[in-house]
Amino acid sequence: xxxxxxxxxxxxxxxxxxxxxxxxxxxxxxxxxxxxxxxxxxxxxxxxxxxxxxxxxxxxxxxxxxxxxxxxxxxxxxxxxxxxxxxxxxxxxxxxxxxxxxxxxxxxxxxxxxxxxxxxxxxxxxxxxxxxxxxxxxxxxxxxxxxxxxxxxxxxxxxxxxxxxxxxxxxxxxxxxxxxxxxxxxxxxxxxxxxxxxxxxxxxxxxxxxxxxxxxxxxxxxxxxxxxxxxxxxxxxxxxxxxxxxxxxxxxxxxxxxxxxxxxxxxxxxxxxxxxxxxxxxxxxxxxxxxxxxxxxxxxxxxxxxxxxxxxxxxxxxxxxxxxxxxxxxxxxxxxxxxxxxxxxxxxxxxxxxxxxxxxxxxxxxxxxxxxxxxxxxxxxxxxxxxxxxxxxxxxxxxxxxxxxxxxxxxxxxxxxxxxxxxxxxxxxxxxxxxxxxxxxxxxxxxxxxxxxxxxxxxxxxxxxxxxxxxxxxxxxxxxxxxxxxxxxxxxxxxxxxxxxxxxxxxxxxxxxxxxxxxxxxxxxxxxxxxxxxxxxxxxxxxxxxxxxxxxxxxxxxxxxxxxxxxxxxxxxxxxxxxxxxxxxxxxxxxxxxxx
Amino acid sequence: xxxxxxxxxxxxxxxxxxxxxxxxxxxxxxxxxxxxxxxxxxxxxxxxxxxxxxxxxxxxxxxxxxxxxxxxxxxxxxxxxxxxxxxxxxxxxxxxxxxxxxxxxxxxxxxxxxxxxxxxxxxxxxxxxxxxxxxxx
Numbered sequence: 195x196x197x198x199x200x201x202x203x204x205x206x207x208x209x210x211x212x213x214x215x216x217x218x219x220x221x222x223x224x225x226x227x228x229x230x231x232x233x234x235x236x237x238x239x240x241x242x243x244x245x246x247x248x249x250x251x252x253x254x255x256x257x258x259x260x261x262x263x264x265x266x267x268x269x270x271x272x273x274x275x276x277x278x279x280x281x282x283x284x285x286x287x288x289x290x291x292x293x294x295x296x297x298x299x300x301x302x303x304x305x306x307x308x309x310x311x312x313x314x315x316x317x318x319x320x321x322x323x324x325x326x327x328x329x330x331x332x333x334x335x336x337x338x339x340x341x342x343x344x345x346x347x348x349x350x351x352x353x354x355x356x357x358x359x360x361x362x363x364x365x366x367x368x369x370x371x372x373x374x375x376x377x378x379x380x381x382x383x384x385x386x387x388x389x390x391x392x393x394x395x396x397x398x399x400x401x402x403x404x405x406x407x408x409x410x411x412x413x414x415x416x417x418x419x420x421x422x423x424x425x426x427x428x429x430x431x432x433x434x435x436x437x438x439x440x441x442x443x444x445x446x447x448x449x450x451x452x453x454x455x456x457x458x459x460x461x462x463x464x465x466x467x468x469x470x471x472x473x474x475x476x477x478x479x480x481x482x483x484x485x486x487x488x489x490x491x492x493x494x495x496x497x498x499x500x501x502x503x504x505x506x507x508x509x510x511x512x513x514x515x516x517x518x519x520x521x522x523x524x525x526x527x528x529x530x531x532x533x534x535x536x537x538x539x540x541x542x543x544x545x546x547x548x549x550x551x552x553x554x555x556x557x558x559x560x561x562x563x564x565x566x567x568x569x570x571x572x573x574x575x576x577x578x579x580x581x582x583x584x585x586x587x588x589x590x591x592x593x594x595x596x597x598x599x600x601x602x603x604x605x606x607x608x609x610x611x612x613x614x615x616x617x618x619x620x621x622x623x624x625x626x627x628x629x630x631x632x633x634x635x636x637x638x639x640x641x642x643x644x645x646x647x648x649x650x651x652x653x654x655x656x657x658x659x660x661x662x663x664x665x666x667x668x669x670x671x672x673x674x675x676x677x678x679x680x681x682x683x684x685x686x687x688x689x690x691x692x693x694x695x696x697x698x699x700x701x702x703x704x705x706x707x708x709x710x711x712x713x714x715x716x717x718x719x720x721x722x723x724x725x726x727x728x729x730x731x732x733x734x735x736x737x738x739x740x741x742x743x744x745x746x747x748x749x750x751x752x753x754x755x756x757x758x759x760x761x762x763x764x765x766x767x768x769x770x771x772x773x774x775x776x777x778x779x780x781x782x783x784x785x786x787x788x789x790x
Numbered sequence: 791x792x793x794x795x796x797x798x799x800x801x802x803x804x805x806x807x808x809x810x811x812x813x814x815x816x817x818x819x820x821x822x823x824x825x826x827x828x829x830x831x832x833x834x835x836x837x838x839x840x841x842x843x844x845x846x847x848x849x850x851x852x853x854x855x856x857x858x859x860x861x862x863x864x865x866x867x868x869x870x871x872x873x874x875x876x877x878x879x880x881x882x883x884x885x886x887x888x889x890x891x892x893x894x895x896x897x898x899x900x901x902x903x904x905x906x907x908x909x910x911x912x913x914x915x916x917x918x919x920x921x922x923x924x925x926x927x
Contacts (some may be wrong), residue, residue: 579885583851587801587882587904594807594905601814608810615803686899 199291202277207232207248210286219270219291220263232289233648236261236272246357249672251276251287260294260302269294306573317340318396320417324356324372326410331356331372334412343419345391353710364388368399376411377399385420446546451479451530453541455501458482467549469519487515487523494528501532502540514713516547525554562782581630588622595619629758635743636688644768645683650726651676653686657693664701670710672697680716682724682790688766693728695759696786700730702753705781719789734778742776793818793918794841798830798860799880801847806840808847808880808906815911827855831863838870844918847880847906850888857881860896871897878902878914 197215204210208231217224220235233241241261250257251274258273272291279285294302304451314321315338323335333351341348351359359369364386375382383400404412441448441461447468448461457476465472470485483495494514511529518524530545595616602608654674658665665672682689697712704710713729735742735749742749743764746757752757767774767788778784799805812818812923822843824830834842850857856878876899879892884903885903892901898903899917902910 583883587804587851589880590904591801591803591807594811597905597907598807598810602810609822611806612810615806619803655878731908 201232201291202290203232203248203274203287203289205248205252205285205287206242208640209755210237216291219293221267232751235264236270247274248287250274253284254435269298295603318343318419320415320419322414322415322417324401324413326372326376326403326413330371331369331413333359340417343390343395343397344415345393352616361389371399372401375403375413379403379405386417394421396420421542444546446548449482449530449544450476451543451545452476453543464547467547468516469525471519475563485517485682487517490514491673498530502543506534506538508534510543513550524549525551577633577745584626584746585623585630588619588626592616592618592623613687625756629756629763633758633762633765636762637770646686647681648684648686648689649679649681650689651678651680653689654693654714657690657697660694661697661701664698665710668701668704668710670704670712672712672714673711675715676726677716680724682716684790685766688770692763692766692788695763696728699759700728700732700784702755703750704730704732704786705783724790726790727785728788729783729785731783732783734780734784736780737776737778742778743774791821793915794843795821796830796834796843796846797821797823797824798827798846798852798857800825800852801849804849804882804904808904809824809881811906812911815915817911817915825861827852827857831855831860834864834875835867835918838867842871842875844874844876845914846875847902850879850881850883859890861897862906864897868897876918877904880904881905 197218198213199215199219200213201209201216208225208229208690210229212224212227214224217227220227222235226289227235231242243259247257247259254276256273257277258271260269261270262269270291270293272289275288275290277286277288317337318339320340320343321335321337322333322340325334332355333353336351338348340346342353346359356372357365358367366369371382371384381400381402383398385396386395386399387394389395397419399415399417401413401415404414406412438763441463444461445467446461446464447464447466449464450459451457452459455476455617456479458479458481459476460472464470465736472481483491484549486494494512497512498510501507508531509529510532511527513525513527515523516526527544527548527550529548532540533542533544534540595612598612599609599616602612651674654676658672658674693714700712701710708731711731714727716724716726719725733750739749740747743760744757745761746760748755748757764774767790770790772788772790774786774788776784776786795812797805797808799808802825805825809821809823812821822833824833827848833856834846837843838854848857855863861877872903875897877895877897878899879888879901881888883903889901892898900914
């Protein structure tokens with residue numbers, strides 16, 4: 195007897211009619227089967243796909259599938275055919291079931307085993323099965339991943355005891371977890387690191403006990419390899435640590451600008467360099483901008499925001515002044531790298547502020563030194579030019595007169611006069627040589643000058659005494675307003691020379707129309723410098739006509755003089771690190787101002 | 791010889807010397823001396839209409855108006871003076887820059903370093919007699 199096993203199904207898979215053959219096949223009374231769902235009758239992995247199969251068949255395409263009958267009563271194949279909608283009845287399906295013979299069933303079983311083996315061998319995780327026998331754990335199965343991960347060939351592992359495979363110290367720990375899994379009948383999970391032929395491996399291990407009907411026990415284990423993740427974590431940690439120490443080692447103020455939050459995360463350098471205590475770190479962006487020199491704010495702070503938001507630049511750098519906590523200013527060189535997303539929008543900037551105050555100061559000193567040297571060099575060149583000229587003039591005359599003396603009659607008046615002129619020329623030559631010698635001696639001493647405290651009023655009085663006769667002769671009057679004890683650091687001899695030269699000039703170039711008046715005063719300036727003024731009501735001169743302090747510069751050709759006095763005054767003043775300036779107007783007077 | 795000659799120099803010793811050297815070489819019997827360039831300029835401008843000096847010895851380094859300023863002041867009279875008045879710079883300076891600068895003035899016939907010597911005086915005499923002979927510059 196081979197009754198047809200056929201069912202009529204609605205669109206959802208509910209049985210509407212069954213044949214006796216089908217009832218026999220599933221070994222349930224037909225009356226019980228009505229209105230049950232096909233999926234309930236055929237539990238198993240395949241029936242999960244049933245709704246999809248039903249839809250496919252309803253669309254007009256016959257499908258068939260294989261399913262296990264409950265309680266291991268065999269395997270059946272079911273063919274689903276569309277049942278067109280009839281009058282008053284919705285569309286449904288026919289199902290034709292047929293048992294599968296033992297041979298075909300074995301085929302299916304083998305197929306499923308192959309599938310399972312493929313799955314197990316292609317999964318990246320390690321899978322193993324241990325047989326538990328009297329406290330011993332023996333490998334019954336390991337997948338391919340086991341071999342690739344540990345480097346141990348499958349053949350050397352299966353059939354061996356765990357104690358032969360897993361090295362100490364991991365072994366002791368592992369066995370405890372196995373015992374726990376068996377004792378608690380629960381899955382146990384832990385992290386394990388062991389040395390294998392393929393190197394140190396870290397993994398998350400999980401074992402699940404499976405008990406057979408006979409009381410036998412197997413442990414099914416999986417290992418998820420964490421080695422790479424662990425290594426990456428370790429590398430990240432090492433690099434973070436390096437960055438941390440680099441931050442400590444650098445004297446720069448390293449920062450990380452989070453542009454979305456507009457905050458700056460500061461390295462330790464910020465507090466160390468500038469002394470500002472950070473109440474919070476990261477700190478708001480403006481905490482930095484607040485200390486940028488106000489005059490430079492637009493260039494630096496606005497400039498940075500412009501570079502970040504309005505350009506596609508990745509590098510930014512600026513030199514500016516930054517205020518320290520104590521109020522002083524640091525010269526800063528700030529460089530940063532702007533990180534941008536795919537659209538080019540800045541989202542972060544890493545940078546460092548470097549305190550270059552010391553370098554800047556050194557540069558400034560070097561600049562001043564260079565300026566001083568350049569000036570000295572120019573002075574020296576001018577000195578050489580002037581001296582050579584002023585040496586050459588009396589020398590040329592001497593030569594000429596020597597020649598002339600050989601040409602004229604020894605008894606003539608020309609001979610007599612020429613001899614006198616030769617003598618005068620040689621005296622002038624000697625005077626220039628003497629000038630050069632005295633100027634050079636001031637220049638020579640410039641470096642070795644040992645400053646002493648000089649009481650100005652005293653030195654001024656001494657200079658006046660030496661000029662007393664000349665002053666009296668012209669009816670001149672000197673008013674000295676220098677405070678009695680006022681002293682300045684410098685050379686007594688130089689101050690004497692300065693007063694003597696300025697006063698004798700005032701006498702020499704007095705105005706005939708009015709009695710000579712000389713005012714001298716000395717005051718301490720608000721900036722701490724000493725100011726000395728020597729003022730007369732004499733002839734004066736036109737300052738437009740040249741530098742009165744230049745060697746051999748003469749403004750009054752009718753008054754005898756060599757043009758060395760004011761040059762010496764200036765040399766003396768400058769050798770004491772002072773400064774001299776002059777104001778004058780023709781027929782009004784002259785005022786010299788000295789600053790020390 | 792009646793070569794009308796001007797000597798312009800603020801240095802009295804130098805003026806006396808040059809005058810005597812010129813006389814010793816019988817350069818001229820008509821030598822006028824000026825202690826300032828301004829003074830000489832006034833006279834020269836007056837002379838331009840009549841008989842300007844044939845030779846002028848001009849010092850460079852003088853106060854108030856130096857030799858260059860004197861030459862600049864003569865520029866308006868250049869046409870009248872060219873070929874008639876020969877200006878010789880007579881300076882104690884040995885600076886090469888003076889020589890360079892002297893070339894810029896076509897009124898300047900030469901530059902002589904003090905003291906003037908016999909050869910230089912004779913060369914000037916020769917160039918006055920026959921203007922084709924190159925002048926000592």
